[in-house]
Amino acid sequence: MTILNLLFIVFLGILFFVSYFHISNLALDAYGGKSVRRYNFENSIRVIIFIAPAFIVLFIFILYPVFETVRLSFYDKFGREFVGLYNYKWAIGDPEFRRSILNNLVWLLVVPTLSTFFGLVIANLADRIWWGSIAKSIIFMPMAISFVGAGVIWKFIYEYRGPDNTQIGLLNAIIVSLGYEPQAWLTIPIWNNFFLMAIMIWIQTGLALVIFSAALRSIPKEMLEAARIDGASELKIFFSIIIPYLEQTILVIWTLITIIVLRIFDIIFAMTNGEWQTGVLANLMYDWMFRGGGDSGRGSVLAIVIMIGVIPILAWNLYKHRQEQKI
Amino acid sequence: MKKISLSSILSQLLLLFFVIVWIIPTFGLFISSLRDKDLLAISGWWTALTTTEINEIYRMSGMESQIEEDGYFKIKGTLFEENSGKKIESFGINSKKINEFKIGDIAIFKDESEVILDENGNYEWRSKSEFQKKKGKRLFTTSLSPPSFTFENYREVLFKEGIGRAFINTMAVALPSTLIPLIICSFFAYSLTWMRFYGRDTLLAIIIASLVVPLQMSLIPILTIYNDFGALFGVAAKSYPGVWMAHTGFGLASTTFLLRNFLKSLPNEMMEAAKVDGASHYDIFLRIIIPLSIPAFASIFILQFLWCWNDLLVGLVFLDQVPSEIILTAKLKELLGSRGENWEILTTGAFVSMTVPLFIFFALQRYFIRGLVAGSVKG
Numbered sequence: 001m002t003i004l005n006l007l008f009i010v011f012l013g014i015l016f017f018v019s020y021f022h023i024s025n026l027a028l029d030a031y032g033g034k035s036v037r038r039y040n041f042e043n044s045i046r047v048i049i050f051i052a053p054a055f056i057v058l059f060i061f062i063l064y065p066v067f068e069t070v071r072l073s074f075y076d077k078f079g080r081e082f083v084g085l086y087n088y089k090w091a092i093g094d095p096e097f098r099r100s101i102l103n104n105l106v107w108l109l110v111v112p113t114l115s116t117f118f119g120l121v122i123a124n125l126a127d128r129i130w131w132g133s134i135a136k137s138i139i140f141m142p143m144a145i146s147f148v149g150a151g152v153i154w155k156f157i158y159e160y161r162g163p164d165n166t167q168i169g170l171l172n173a174i175i176v177s178l179g180y181e182p183q184a185w186l187t188i189p190i191w192n193n194f195f196l197m198a199i200m201i202w203i204q205t206g207l208a209l210v211i212f213s214a215a216l217r218s219i220p221k222e223m224l225e226a227a228r229i230d231g232a233s234e235l236k237i238f239f240s241i242i243i244p245y246l247e248q249t250i251l252v253i254w255t256l257i258t259i260i261v262l263r264i265f266d267i268i269f270a271m272t273n274g275e276w277q278t279g280v281l282a283n284l285m286y287d288w289m290f291r292g293g294g295d296s297g298r299g300s301v302l303a304i305v306i307m308i309g310v311i312p313i314l315a316w317n318l319y320k321h322r323q324e325q326k327i
Numbered sequence: 328m329k330k331i332s333l334s335s336i337l338s339q340l341l342l343l344f345f346v347i348v349w350i351i352p353t354f355g356l357f358i359s360s361l362r363d364k365d366l367l368a369i370s371g372w373w374t375a376l377t378t379t380e381i382n383e384i385y386r387m388s389g390m391e392s393q394i395e396e397d398g399y400f401k402i403k404g405t406l407f408e409e410n411s412g413k414k415i416e417s418f419g420i421n422s423k424k425i426n427e428f429k430i431g432d433i434a435i436f437k438d439e440s441e442v443i444l445d446e447n448g449n450y451e452w453r454s455k456s457e458f459q460k461k462k463g464k465r466l467f468t469t470s471l472s473p474p475s476f477t478f479e480n481y482r483e484v485l486f487k488e489g490i491g492r493a494f495i496n497t498m499a500v501a502l503p504s505t506l507i508p509l510i511i512c513s514f515f516a517y518s519l520t521w522m523r524f525y526g527r528d529t530l531l532a533i534i535i536a537s538l539v540v541p542l543q544m545s546l547i548p549i550l551t552i553y554n555d556f557g558a559l560f561g562v563a564a565k566s567y568p569g570v571w572m573a574h575t576g577f578g579l580a581s582t583t584f585l586l587r588n589f590l591k592s593l594p595n596e597m598m599e600a601a602k603v604d605g606a607s608h609y610d611i612f613l614r615i616i617i618p619l620s621i622p623a624f625a626s627i628f629i630l631q632f633l634w635c636w637n638d639l640l641v642g643l644v645f646l647d648q649v650p651s652e653i654i655l656t657a658k659l660k661e662l663l664g665s666r667g668e669n670w671e672i673l674t675t676g677a678f679v680s681m682t683v684p685l686f687i688f689f690a691l692q693r694y695f696i697r698g699l700v701a702g703s704v705k706g
Contacts, residue, residue: 003495006495010502013507014502017507017510021514025609028609029610049514057575057576058533061572062579064548065544065548068548132342138349145684147656148677149637149680153353156355156359156674166369211699269660289547300547
């Protein structure tokens, strides 16, 4: 496809949706409003015009697939024959699956916790320093770049050359200058997971940071002043006032990062492709979507396991939404 | 008083530490992308910032370039490329003793030919007898190299490695994938906020639930739909419109949710007044909602655009990995596999992929942060 063709279909694609709304609404405007009956009819048609595209997309891309994935998890690799719990049994017995779910759990434990913690500490530090906003910008910047881009950045840092060569990877250069042997960091099982998690923490701390920065402004200044006058140390203020005050925000950020980490795929796919025991569920699922011509049954089971991870958050969100509606 | 200043210094140092740790990875990538590829392969990027000592091996010209002068056969030439800025410290004629001679020394080979070298790399190699070999002898140099940067890697990556085309492809994916959800979700959010109809609350609850559904739940069924659709109509199953709609689907819940939160904050009286004046919902939408929502649109546009630009999984599953369709992230991943040792290509490619996000980040940071703070919850 030439670039000109590409431009043309991009234009056409956007134009399609704009003209759908414009033409249908203008037609309706021309028809309706002249009598009460027509007015009511106009309004109900209008609702359909307004919500139809979004609803169709929502149905095709979210609602139907959720049920279809559940159905497929009980079927064979082609989605044709019912096999009961076979795919689930396979998953439980599969060492790759167990490794992945274990890795996922460690990711879920480490990344949201450390990102939230660093975000909170940095937001608190930057709040009191005149060059704080520049510092925040810099720490926030990784949020803008892709996981794959971040992967390249960090792969360069973890780069390994044999002990006789000059190390061009920063980490190994530091290690060697301290007198240790260089290591191929990404191939050391168990530990390599933490080197991958470092990338995610590097990215997500920025997210925690900006939200905390906004939340910190809501803490009454008088309260902090009073504590300082009473002689409380900054550490004491941090643990006794700021953390309790931001409890809700901490929870929100923690869940936010948890959701992102749960479906983490790109970093591992780009860095190790799940080798050296670094696989996680999303990678295993991608693998099974195409391995041996694809196995929709096993792939679906893996998707459902990821989904199960978010169900508590989903329920909690719905509960909160109900509460808000009542008010 | 003293205690306060001490703690202030400590917190400044701590923050400085965080800033350095956070900036160094990206900075290293950027510096590396501007370095000469041969230097990049043998020395750390931090050495590029200062004058460094490098050891190199050069070969002098062979017999074709010899001239006869003052009773000698001479071969003259230069080791370095023009304007390299390198200054030779010492040199050698034997790989075991690479620092044997200083500038000004006369080095004598086994065949009794002699060579003198100046610090800019110009050499004069002379012999009483005629030179017989096609290839010249090797010189081992130790020289000081000043920091030097080049755009050569960018030229190579953009035009030879296909990153340039991938950049355009990514734009062709990301732009409609941002605008389409923005268009359809603004109508959707409007109707969820300001129109009364049966099932509205249920629809809203579905949106809230969809916010956290991981996109993995959708991949297999949608891929099946696309394949069936492609087979039915005899067209390619994976295509740009397919990717746009997939991104629209996955971004729909969060876009609608954010827009609705914004619309809810607008005063009801304004809509009522417009309605009394006989405006239809579409009039209200065009004349009142859109102008008021520009800042909200900007925030959501940036979030969704960055999401689509940086996405790998959707582009991997719903596009063919061919030059006319491959997106930047997928291309980078491919290069990581095939050119894993060519750091000049990887660092430059990665930096090219980051230009657009970084531009948006620095130019529109305010809107970006506003969008994130408003609650970027995305499955």
